[in-house]
Amino acid sequence: MNKPDTANNIINTPATFDIENIRKDFPILNEEVHGKPLVYLDNAATSQKPKQVIETLDAYYRESNSNIHRGVHTLSEKATAIYEKARDKVKEFINADSTKEIVFVRGATEAINLVAQSLGRNTLKAGDEIIITELEHHSNIVPWQILSEQTGAKLNYIPINDAGELILEEYEKLLSDKTRIVAVGHISNALGTINPIKTIIDKAHAVGAKVLVDGAQAVPHTRIDVKELGCDFYVFSGHKLFGPTGIGVLYGKESILESMPPYQGGGDMIQMVTMEKSTYNVLPYKFEAGTPHIAGVIGLGAAIDYVTELGLEAAAQYENELLNYANEQASQVTGLNFVGTAKNKTSILSFTLNGIHPHDIGTILDGEGVAIRAGHHCAMPVMERFNIPATARASFAFYNTRQEVDALIQAIDKCQKVFN
Amino acid sequence: MFDIKDLYQEVIVDHNRSPRNFGKLENADTTLEGFNPLCGDKLTLYLKTANDKISDIAFDGSGCAISVASASLMTDAMKGKTLDEAETLFNEFHNLVTTDDDYDAELLGKLAALAGVKDYPARVKCASLCWHTLHSALQGDNTPVKTE
């Protein structure tokens, strides 16, 4: 099997990265599982929350809870102000032009469905083409399959090589003046591959296609600059960014969002409703029907403050170093196969063990306090590509440590002992 | 005291490593597939019945140790059983892996090795997939079985 390339990107831990104090921010890291310290390595599924986020949520419900955009009373004004402040934080965080471009949704999944239905369903027709990739999470596959069924547009997939990297020559062959939408993950949740999205975006724009980037896995690990990327849409979920579940962001270029019809109808998204007809609200409210997840938005704002203060670059550097260490340790385990060995990778270690099914690995590791994900990672086409039913996946965050990598390796050793 | 070996008992490890009755049964009179969408466990059950008895039974497919060992143990236990006995065993096995009630150790025999599964809610489906598949097959239902 392929071994990952660790030699050429070893980076030393930044001296300023105070891991001990950082861990103190995450109360859950003190939990025990089966009498052993929790080693949480399932960060790609969802990340843990720092006390700054937990306390912000608590304070919101204790001191400011109210509905927004509709009350003249003080609490409502207070809640509206912190809600809109959070939108501003998101705008700054991804360097969007305007808060009109920041739409709050339930998560990456809802954002993709919104674009597929509002933009896709209204502009695509039979003969048009959509391009996605073999690496996608199901949430960036199924909405396009539905759209394809509704409109007759054809859905094409950019294939991947044995390392789990997109084959760009194949992408170029798929592109044509029929291409309307290219939807691509920034970072693969199953393998950790970092895709060359800038190149992908530029090539799509050259044929006049719009581009959606699924940034669910990228936002916690890299600084995003939507202006520099030039993408038309960028989507992510708060819960993978150390914020609450149930809240996410759709970034869309203002002119495109302006041209799109509402996705859902209801309160807040209208200006005037008569029995005959309604006029819709301005951006971004046109896409925020109903009472939103106010606490979620405010919690997401706190999470953005947290990672901004921490410094995502420093965190990514630390995570990279941790991944290299994990790769080194894991390559010494006999019978361990790496799945996904892209040169450009984030801190995800997907693997199989000879003769031991990933679900058994997951259960035995859990017995050692080590939480990983075992399964198809909502990326069944990736599993099919590698001809395996599932992998075991350890995914690291900046609060993980080398000792935790050691605990993982020891737990893997335990798996082999149980089965041999 | 927590011990992972309560789940992965010797019998289970052994039946996973060398599953019994593994492979396609030629001229089976019932063939039914079972699928666990959460894990990707897949198995096909082959069944031959005569005079209200299971005269032969086999399986193939792929899955985790719990699902493979469970199918191996189940097929061993089912050979030669009458359909009524099979139903009784199905109910007793269900009781074993989903409740804390006392179980009939004598009736279950080696199957009791799967008792540990009930402490792992996510894994109960792995152990019961083959049983649900058998149950459907015996009921004459020929739609593939899915555990949700």
Ligand SMILES: Cc1ncc(COP(=O)(O)O)c(C=O)c1O
């Ligand atoms: C790459 C990727 N895209 C999309 C999603 C969907 O995110 P959510 O379930 O929060 O909507 C995930 C979550 O696992 C993901 O990893």
